[in-house]
Amino acid sequence: MDRMLPGREYEYATLMNMLHVSVSKHLLDAHFTLVWANEFYYDLIGYGKDEYEAIFHNQCDTYYTNPALGFHDEEEWNKMGAVVMKAIAEGKPGYNRTARMRRRDGSYIWVQMTATFVDEYIDGCQVSYTVMTDVTETMQQQIDQSVTYDNLPGFVAKFRVAPGPQFALLDANERFNEFFGSAPESGCGGESLFQENLRRNADVLGGFRSQFSAGEPVHFVLRAVDRHGQDAWLQVNAACTDRQSGEPVYLAIFIDITNETELRQMREALERQARELKDALSLAERANRAKSDFLSHMSHDIRTPMNAIVGMTDIAKVHLDDPDKVLDCLNKITLSSRHLLGLINDVLDMSKIENGNIMINTAPVSLPELLENVVTIIQPNIKVNCQEFSVRLHGIRHERFRSDALRLRQILINLLSNASKFTPAGGSVRMDIEERSGMDGSAAELRIVISDTGIGMSTAYLAHIFEPFSREQDSRVDKTEGSGLGMAITRRLVELLGGSIEVDSRVGEGSTFTVILPMQIDDTPSQPYHFPDLHILVVDDGAVTREYMDNALRDIGLNADCADSGAGAVAMARAAHLAGRDYDAVILDWKMPGMDGLQTARLLREQVDGALPILIMSAYDWSEIEAPARSAGISGFLQKPIFRSTLCYGIQKFVLGRAAVKQETPTYHFSGKRLLLVEDNELNREIALEILQETGAQVDTANNGAQGVERFQGSPAGYYDLILMDIQMPVMDGLTAARTIRALPKADAASVPIVAMTADAFAEDVAAAKQAGMDDHIAKPIDVAQLYRLMEGYLQ
Structure with a gap:
């Protein structure tokens, strides 16, 4: 059953579905009861959400062990239960496990499970979040391709085992066929030589009947005759790799131990390939763990500014009679929303993250606004942890710089969150910011020192703190939330900004992080102030x-x-x-x-x-x-x-009692200009229309691309000064509409400015808009100041 709330939780569920991995929430009870799962969970098992709930009542043990449906996976379920119980007993924050899981059609897939126990309880039961990734292809390649066929020094075969046991040969390599003969060749009475050899060793094979039935690994020695009538002793090592129609499928290696020299060579080759297989499995596990840890880290990072947004909204509601307070809350909500938007953009653009291709966006940055936003976001953590918090400035001569505000906020929030996280109640967290002169008058250097009185770190751990997935192996931090990605990401961002980061820490004495960042001074003139003699x-x-x-x-x-x-x-x-x-x-x-x-x-x-x-x-x-x-x-x-x-x-x-504003906002006047707004979403159209009409411009609207083309085609040449076009629309999308307008036999069709105003915000989207004939691109949610600046460039 879906116990998650609507509203913000719906947005969170949508984000989870965009990650293209199974994410689920369970109770740590006897049934490992499913509380919530995204669409990919149900895709993995082959049941729809409502069907799964109706048949299995969201009880995972019922799914694994339901005789009425032919499910007899008690052993697999017991193994998983043992892993969970061991992790809880040892006080671990979760567990990792690679296991086979049955699908609706009776087939099996391999999944990598990564679970995290959280401080959340439902009806007295602790909650666990689980990420499952389908690694069937990887495991099959590692099991089949790395162990079978002609590159191995032995006879390799795959066969299905029916009760008896009876063996149906499915595949084999050339050396197997050279020894036993290919399928058409037969032995006595049409019986294949392979089956004849199995019959001759029926007593040996019968002793492993229960192991074959349970799909357990088997090891034994056969006495066989090859197709030339020569006797040989074969050592057989077989493991179950799959099931077909409920019957185990085994992969077996037959090693000729008649000649000890050949046996030694085969053993060395197998040991080498076993090492290679182990390395391949390790790589696969690290890749899956990275996705899980990234999800955990981004969940924390996304909730941090969301907490500020929710908090500031609640504060604004109780101060509706205080316009200054409401305005202050709205400003903080705006700053936190922009930070949240930047994080979401990174999550959605998975290619950026997986390839480490994070770009720096240099723009004017107000240091007071930036720090106000950081302090607002970090305050709830400080308050919950009952800590002392101080921010001190040293020699700050400039307040406006050119840098990437999103990355600066990420760096400061990561460091301050960690400082608060690892500092006990009653401790202190402090941030010192100093401006140092640069090489010339256009540059400066910010030295940011974040120190705490927390638990500190050992000298051995400090050498690895900036490596991904590093966590202090210490009982003091084993239950602390965090993915181990924070410091690696922070160092990467600092380096992208051209800076450096260092850390000094001692166990029990706290930690100090020092970040030095080069900054370009923004030459925008500051507002002059004149005061009487106070x-x-x-x-x-x-x-x-x-x-x-x-x-x-x-x-x-x-x-x-x-x-x-x-x-x-x-x-x-x-x-x-x-x-x-x-x-x-x-x-x-x-x-x-x-x-x-x-x-x-x-x-x-x-x-x-x-x-x-x-x-x-x-x-x-x-x-x-x-x-x-x-x-x-x-x-x-x-x-x-x-x-x-x-x-x-x-x-x-x-x-002095004067009306004061912190920052002068430029005003824009586009009276006499005509705009065509093409937007299918009614709410988005209303918002954009209000924003555009604030400038004095006359705005016509269209509900889809086809209607936009019709409006433009039916207007006199030069009637519209600018077209603002959404991309994803019914009837005709924005890209098609732009290409259609450019192809019209109309005097201004090739010259009228067309700007994409869309939620398609990544580099490939911008390139697609340009290829369709659009002049520019602005991403939703709309930054009003950016929109006005862009409009001014085309209208004046």
């Missing part, structure tokens, strides 16, 4: 933060004093008040020893000035303390890390 009091127990805030305030033309505690701040503010030199504002850290920011604010209100603007700064979420902060008289909140623009914004809004 005197600000900064209160923070950290000397580094106090020094940074003092320099930042002075850089924007303000006077600053600093206090290292709440009590010291109250004393300084009281003294200034008595001297008639009141501070114009106080900026307080939230978490300080002795007297925290809220207690300090109350005393300042009571003992100094009830109207004094007081701002609180913190790397934690404002929603956690907003209610008590308001009651304590806090005027506003500043998100750490504090950049110069953050300070200017806060002082303008909360101290």
Whole structure:
């Protein structure tokens, strides 16, 4: 039965189906009850979802052992149960197993099972997620092609064993035929020489009747006569490789041990081929484990920004009467959505991941926005783990650079998530960011240090930390979530950005990761700020933060004093008040020893000035303390890390009472321009129409490619200034529509700009659009600013 919820879980299920491997969720009960599975699970076994539930009631043991349906795989089921119980008893996070599994039609396939036990319980039973990959072809090649036929130094044959036992020869190599004769050749009374030799050894074969029936490996010696009448002793090694109509199919190697020299040569050759087979199986297992681990890692990475999106949505709902708060939540949702979209693009474009062909997209990056997004995403982990979190800036002179914002976020989120994951409750996680001068004025270097007070790592493990699938073999981390891919991916991303990463760690003392990244400075002019002569009091127990805030305030033309505690701040503010030199504002850290920011604010209100603007700064979420902060008289909140623009914004809004915006957004006016929007999805058409009409342009719409061609063909030459075309549409797709327009005998058919606006977002999709005659391509979900910039290029 499908117990998963609709909504976001539906999107998750859709993503699981796109991965083209079987993904299923089970209870760790006596039946290994199926809770949920994607389409590929049912494709593997050959039953539909409803049929599987009706016949087997989602009980896997019933599927394996159902005599009414002719299923007698008790031994295989018992083996799997033993593997699961052993993994649970040893406290392992899951298990890996290669096994045979029966399909509906009675045939067998080989599957690689990789299961992960998770901290989720349904009706008191723990939950396990299982990834199954069909490795039948690989196993058959390894078993058949690597062990059979003419490249082996022995007689090789494949036969089906019926009760008795009776042997039906299915295939054989040339050496077998040279010894026993080919099928048409016969021995006594038309009986083949092979069957005659089996009859002569009936007593030996009868002793292995039960093993043959159960499909177990067998080893014995026969005395045989070849087709020339010569006697020979043959050593037989046979293993069951398949079943046909319920009867085991064996692959057998007959080694002539009459001559010991030949036997030794055969043994050496077989040992060599056994090593090769073992290596091939190891490669196959690593490949399947890589897919499973990748799925686990991406599930974690996708849920991290999704958590921020859900959280910010809930916060916005309870602050509908506070437009500034709602706008802040929407901005954070937008940033997290873009990060999530980038991750999903990587998941869907499997060729990128499997080939390591990840591309860097260089674009303007706002460091304050980037870090605000990272802090927002990482805050829930910090809160759940009851940890201290701080972000400190050193010598930051520029706030805008050119780099790949998605990859930068991935690097920081991976490192911060790991730091939080391996740090116990009450520990601390800290991020320090320093700007260093580059070789010339257009470049800089960011030095990012992420340190924690966690469990640390051994010297031996540090040598392998950046290798894929590395995990510390330590009881402290065996049950910690993670695929072992995070650090390998992080190093790869750092290298793609032209940087370096180092780690220093000691067991029990925590870890420190240092990332150095070259950055191109964005020369976009920053917004000028002009302030009157203000005197600000900064209160923070950290000397580094106090020094940074003092320099930042002075850089924007303000006077600053600093206090290292709440009590010291109250004393300084009281003294200034008595001297008639009141501070114009106080900026307080939230978490300080002795007297925290809220207690300090109350005393300042009571003992100094009830109207004094007081701002609180913190790397934690404002929603956690907003209610008590308001009651304590806090005027506003500043998100750490504090950049110069953050300070200017806060002082303008909360101290001077001016309407302030963090960043000027360019406006676009396309009045007098006519656009043709071709989009079949009603909701997407409504969204795009609203966005386009905001620019003042006149917009006509079409519901499919054929209608779009008709609208264009029926308009005067030059009527439309731009066509925005979806790709996947009924009646006529966008590519066909573009080619049709370009071929029309109309004056502007070859010149009217056509832009693909589609969810087909990969490099091959862009190339296909260009080949169809389109001028440009923009991916859904639409980045409005990017769309407007693109339109401006064609309309002005």
